[in-house]
Amino acid sequence: MEETSLRALTKVESLLPHRLRRRVATLHASVSSVPSRSDPDLVDPEHLGVLAAACRDHELARFDYRAGGGSDTRRLVEPHRLVTAGRRWYLLAWDRDRDDWRTFRLDRLARLRMGGGRFEPREIPGGDATVYVARAIGSVPRERSATLALGSEPDDLADVLRWVDHDVVETASGTTVVCIRGEDVGRLAMAVARIALITSVRVIEPDDLAHAVQRLGAHLTRDDQQ
Incomplete structure (x- = not known):
């Protein structure tokens, strides 16, 4: 693991009961990983450790945040809970400048630091952080949609479609028609590429997605010379 991963793991270990801490220490000593530096959605492991401690100790946190539309803002928040959903981490916090609850994707945080003070914990709306975050991220608009014909039945597609915002439109013997949704054509093309690893x-x-997929296929080459 990288140094930042080790520091984050140390902080997280301090939050655990002794029995679980020993198990984590054993896992830490036995497992290594090679990080991917090409994934833009990677979370800085240091952020996980710092925010976990901030949630535990009720400490204010400051960070720069990049919204989905690309705008950058500075935030001062009261961290309450870290929530994992799918392949992403989220922070549920009270935003002091906006005087309201906000959900933040950790991969969009930068320059995280402690805010220099403590706060009194607030009651999470509905009493359940996971339910609140699920509703919040479910309300994120998916501005584009596409209809795909897939060369497999739904049961054979379950593992790949679980990562895609979709609805099954129609099924027949050996085929499935789905409607997928994404923020833009690029995201839709990424979803198509993922599905294409499993089936035709x-x-x-829409036509612009079909053209994007054609360009993607044209740019993919294989060197057959051994």
Whole structure:
């Protein structure tokens, strides 16, 4: 693991009961990983450790945040809970400048530091952080949609479709028609590429996605010379 991972793990270990701390220490000593530096959605492991401690100790936190639209803002928040959903980490916090609850994706945080004070914990709306975050991220608009014809039945597609915002439109013997949603054509094309690792894909609509997929296929090459 990288040095930042080790520091974060040390902080997280301090939050655990002794019995669980020993198990984590054993895992820490036995497992190594090679980080991917090409994934833009990677979370800085240091952020996990710092925010976990801030939630535990009721300490204010400051950070720069990049919104989904690309705008950058500075935030002063009261961290309450870290929540993992799918492949992403979220922070549920009270935003002092906006005087309201906010959900933040950890991969969009930068320049995280302690805010220099403590706060009195607030009651999370509905009493359940996971439910609140699930509703918050579920309300994120998916501005583009596409209809795909897939060369497999739904049961064979479960593992890949679980990562895609989709609805099954129609099924037949050996085929499935789905509607997928994403923020833009690029995200839709990424979803198509992921699905295409499992089965054949035909883009029914829209045309700009079909053209994007064609360009993607044209740019993929294989060196057959050994």
